[in-house]
Amino acid sequence: MPLAQPAADVWTLVADVAGQTPDAPALTHGGRxxxxxELTESARRAAQGLADLGVGPGDRVALWLxxxxxxxxxxxxxxxxxxxxxxxxTRYRAVEVADIVGRSGAxxxxxxxxxxxxxxxxxxxxxxxxxxxxLAAIVTVGDEPASVPSAIARLxxxxxxxxxxxxxxxxxxxxxxxxxxxFTTSGTTSAPKFVLHRxxxxxxxxxxVARAFGFTAPDTLSLSILPLCGVYGFDQTMAxxxxxxxxxxxESYEIDEIARLIADHRPTTLFGSDDLYARLLDxxxxxxxxxxxxxxxxxxxxxxxxxxxxxxxxxxxxLCGLYxxxxxxxxxxxxxxxxxxxxxxxxxxxxxxxxxxxxxxDPETGELLGxxxxxMLECAGPSLMVGYYGNDAATAETVTAxxxxxxxxxxxxxxxxxxxxxSRMGDVLRLxxxxxxxxxxxxxxxxxxxxxxxxxxxxxxxDGVRAVAFVILSPGATLDEAAAIAHCRQGLANYxxxxxxxxxxxxxxxxxxxxxxxxxxxxxxxxxxxL
Numbered sequence: 001m002p003l004a005q006p007a008a009d010v011w012t013l014v015a016d017v018a019g020q021t022p023d024a025p026a027l028t029h030g031g032r033x034x035x036x037x038e039l040t041e042s043a044r045r046a047a048q049g050l051a052d053l054g055v056g057p058g059d060r061v062a063l064w065l066x067x068x069x070x071x072x073x074x075x076x077x078x079x080x081x082x083x084x085x086x087x088x089x090t091r092y093r094a095v096e097v098a099d100i101v102g103r104s105g106a107x108x109x110x111x112x113x114x115x116x117x118x119x120x121x122x123x124x125x126x127x128x129x130x131x132x133x134x135l136a137a138i139v140t141v142g143d144e145p146a147s148v149p150s151a152i153a154r155l156x157x158x159x160x161x162x163x164x165x166x167x168x169x170x171x172x173x174x175x176x177x178x179x180x181x182x183f184t185t186s187g188t189t190s191a192p193k194f195v196l197h198r199x200x201x202x203x204x205x206x207x208x209v210a211r212a213f214g215f216t217a218p219d220t221l222s223l224s225i226l227p228l229c230g231v232y233g234f235d236q237t238m239a240x241x242x243x244x245x246x247x248x249x250x251e252s253y254e255i256d257e258i259a260r261l262i263a264d265h266r267p268t269t270l271f272g273s274d275d276l277y278a279r280l281l282d283x284x285x286x287x288x289x290x291x292x293x294x295x296x297x298x299x300x301x302x303x304x305x306x307x308x309x310x311x312x313x314x315x316x317x318x319l320c321g322l323y324x325x326x327x328x329x330x331x332x333x334x335x336x337x338x339x340x341x342x343x344x345x346x347x348x349x350x351x352x353x354x355x356x357x358x359x360x361x362d363p364e365t366g367e368l369l370g371x372x373x374x375x376m377l378e379c380a381g382p383s384l385m386v387g388y389y390g391n392d393a394a395t396a397e398t399v400t401a402x403x404x405x406x407x408x409x410x411x412x413x414x415x416x417x418x419x420x421x422x423s424r425m426g427d428v429l430r431l432x433x434x435x436x437x438x439x440x441x442x443x444x445x446x447x448x449x450x451x452x453x454x455x456x457x458x459x460x461x462x463d464g465v466r467a468v469a470f471v472i473l474s475p476g477a478t479l480d481e482a483a484a485i486a487h488c489r490q491g492l493a494n495y496x497x498x499x500x501x502x503x504x505x506x507x508x509x510x511x512x513x514x515x516x517x518x519x520x521x522x523x524x525x526x527x528x529x530x531l
Contacts, residue, residue: 006207007242009199010079011174013206015040017244025246027069028265034069036244042164043076049163050077053137053156055107057082057173060182062106063229064088064097066118067249070141070160071228072237074110077163079180079199082173086182086194087229090118091511094126099191100184101132104389110139110160113148117252125149139163176200182389183231183326194389195231195326202238202329205383208353209239209331214294215269220245223267225258225276232299232330236271239331255279266292274298274305277312277319288316295337297322300347306443309345321347323421327398327405329383332356333418347421348411356381358419359404360411370413374437376425377411378404410437429458429467431495436467441498444491445469445484450477455507456498457520459527466499468527470507479503502530 007013014036017024022037034042055061061078063085065071078085086104088097101109109132113121129150132138137156144157180199184192210216222240224247226233240247248265250258259280262270270293277298281289295318300306309319320337321344324330333349333356351358360375361368369375380403387395398406410422422428422437429436441456453472458465473479481501488497508519508526 007203008176009174009178010180010203010206010238011076011172011199013203013238013242014076017241021244024244026241027072027247027249029067029069029249029251032069033246036241039073040076041168042073043080044168045166046073046077046160046163047080047169048166049158050074050081050083050108050139051169052166053108053158055081055083055136058179059083059108060086060104060106062086062088062101062104062109064090064092064109064111064120065141065229066090066112066115066251067224067228067233068112068141068251069249070110070112071249072241073164074139074160075228079174080169080172082175082178084179084182084196087184087234089184089229089511090227092123094123094128096511097123098127098131102134103191104182104194105134107136108139109135110141112141113152114143114145115141121145121149124151127151129154174199176203179386179389181234183234185326193391193394196386196389197329198386201383201385203242205235205329205331205353206238206242208383209235210243212334212352213239213269213297213331214337215240215243215245217268219268221265221267222247222269222271223250223258223261223265224248225250225253225270225272230330231326232271232324235324235330236297240269255283259284262290262293268292268294270296271322272296272298274300274308277317278305278308281308281312281315281317286315290317293317295320297331297334300345306439309341313341318344320344321349321421323348323419325407325409327385327407328379328381332379332381332383333358335418336416348414348419350416350418351379351381353381353383356383358411358413360413360419363425371415372412374410374412374422377407377409377419377421379407380404429456429465431458431465431467436496438467441467441469441488441492441496444488445471445498445501448484448487450474450479451484453507455518455520455523457523457527459524459531461499461531467496468531469498469501470504470523470526471501472506473503500527500531502527 018036018040025033026036026039027034075085141160178199181197183195224237228234237247298319312319321335323333333351335344335349357380359378363376408425410425410428411419414420438456442454445454451471452474456469484501508522
């Protein structure tokens with residue numbers, strides 16, 4: 001059975017499953033099923049094809065692909081070669097793609113220029129022709145369009161199918177210590193950093209998640225909705241494969257299509273954001289719209305959906321809060337599935353690995369804090385990154401001398417062996433000497449029917465640091481700023497009351513693999529401009 005022994009590296013992780021259950025389904029996509037044996041055999045052929053292009057140990061291969069079988073096959077090909085797969089966010093545009101490919105020094109870029117659901121072709125057309133000159137080749141997945149942008153027209157292009165026609169690579173450079181993944185951070189104020197992981201960390205984490213999340217159950221089937229280019233979607237899929245169970249790859253984020261796939265395939269587990277579940281519950285009627293789903297992991301990104309876990313519970317969908325980030329991998333922790341919904345809906349939880357450990361530190365004094373005291377979260381365990389690729393200074397700032405990652409998140413120990421995530425430290429407001437989670441202000445303002453969305457930030461004023469709120473109004477509503485501030489005075493401590501409330505059409509955002517993140521630094525600049 002899979003998971004009987006710890007896998008030293010990623011290739012062993014998947015190949016062991018293929019050896020024990022070769023005909024078991026690994027991936028399903030568009031009516032086609034790929035068995036575990038076909039997955040590993042295709043990866044060995046693709047590895048030979050990449051080797052023909054000059055890819056070897058330590059070389060970088062950029063994967064700019066949607067959730068299609070070519071992604072995990074090319075990833076495992078990199079693993080076999082000892083190469084590093086660079087995840088390129090499918091939401092990125094021309095400048096961002098060129099930056100990631102260039103700074104990582106990628107030798108090969110795999111993309112799908114003819115893919116219809118994401119307009120890769122127009123993005124490629126906007127890339128400066130010389131920005132990709134360091135590439136040895138571009139691997140094109142799917143049919144190549146008749147008109148090819150100049151950025152790639154003069155580069156060597158190799159059809160993905162040609163890679164699969166090559167003989168199987170006999171050499172195996174997979175090692176526990178071999179670097180294998182680069183994920184990009186979704187920074188809102190600077191170029192993304194490159195988070196580097198090694199094979200041993202990826203393999204062991206996948207096995208730990210499979211055990212802790214119950215993926216070893218005989219009926220397990222995952223719906224891989226989240227992009228494989230992000231650590232959240234990647235780790236879900238790898239943990240499912242580690243358990244020897246199938247994944248349905250979802251290339252579209254259209255809610256109707258996702259709902260159809262849930263009905264057709266009856267997955268036992270889902271992972272997504274609060275927004276995803278809210279839209280799914282709106283789209284699918286009935287008292288129990290998703291009866292096959294035992295429980296669903298979710299990340300809370302939208303303060304206006306604070307009650308989504310209770311809403312889902314009433315309709316038979318059990319949501320469980322999680323915690324993760326690129327530096328410690330996704331699914332680092334999970335709220336106990338059998339806990340009450342009020343506890344289960346919170347971000348954080350108990351570390352997935354028995355070797356995982358968290359602590360909370362006062363960001364100013366450096367003192368370690370006890371249960372219920374908010375401070376900066378630090379995480380340790382076998383899933384941690386090697387460091388930031390090409391940026392030793394940033395690594396030294398983030399990883400402590402005793403091996404903990406400084407997450408930059410505000411959290412508190414929960415007294416149950418786990419922790420509760422509160423917010424990003426950079427988002428925390430220090431008002432009148434107190435650390436204030438902006439979610440408190442945002443949630444309170446969103447109780448007003450005229451306010452559909454809210455972001456609260458802090459700005460310096462002559463009378464001290466004060467909160468300022470930016471709101472998106474409900475359709476047809478107008479902002480009564482005085483009434484909004486009075487509403488806050490009635491429900492919040494005086495130092496939490498915003499000094500001003502501004503209406504905006506939308507919040508400034510930056511793309512990440514799982515959606516968009518708010519540019520809070522830009523909001524602070526906007527507040528200072530208006531005060």
